Amino acid sequence: MTDQPVELHERRILGTELLWAFGVGVLIAATLSVIVVTALTRDINPPSNVERIDPKTLHLSGEFAEHNLGTTVGPDGRVTVRAIATQFMFVPRCMAVPVGRPVTLRFATPDVIHGLLITGTNVNTMVVPGFVAQVHTEFTRGESLLMPCHEYCGLGHSEMWATVQVMRDDQFKPGPDGRVSCAQR
């Protein structure tokens, strides 16, 4: 083989590699653009909330005391769901939420690391002792959704799940105290 074809081949291989690198660069830029455009236009972001809470006194007073758990509709119409993830259950076991309205979900745990997802939605977060996990979302269909713990938390982990009851407007009626429960359905 002469020197000239070798040089030619090396140039061709280099050209192919540069073309491939350009293609990979375009794909990476496109993927990042999809993330940014989705975040800006569809309001889909990774939940991010750094808020500390004392896990030792979680259930004694304050936001996550038993009488505050469940669904609350504020005077401004904002819907907030508060729940505790503990070995091996969610309290409350059933959460009522409206369809087609912004909902804020807030979770805390007094014991170990838990996690949760709500089936059929993008809600998915860890629940870490010492922090409040907060997720904003909007449910689009009136249905009953499963919410299992998805972070191994002990021997009873597989039994730890709750239900999210997505209610239509005619079913989602807050009481005088602004609270809504699954039993009202």
Added chain:
Amino acid sequence: MDPADQSSDPAEADHIDEAALAEVMRVTPLGAGVVAGTAVALLVLGYLAIYFLVFLPRGTVG
């Protein structure tokens, strides 16, 4: 094999034809590009399918 049987020219010993080698070297980048491009195209199609058919319909979160 007895080393004494081997030719001093490695190309001749391996029966490499110069013209065939040049042809292989000419098409090798194209073939690699087709294989790798097909694999990446399938990956991108899978990504787009999950994005449009699963991720977006699951709604807003943040």
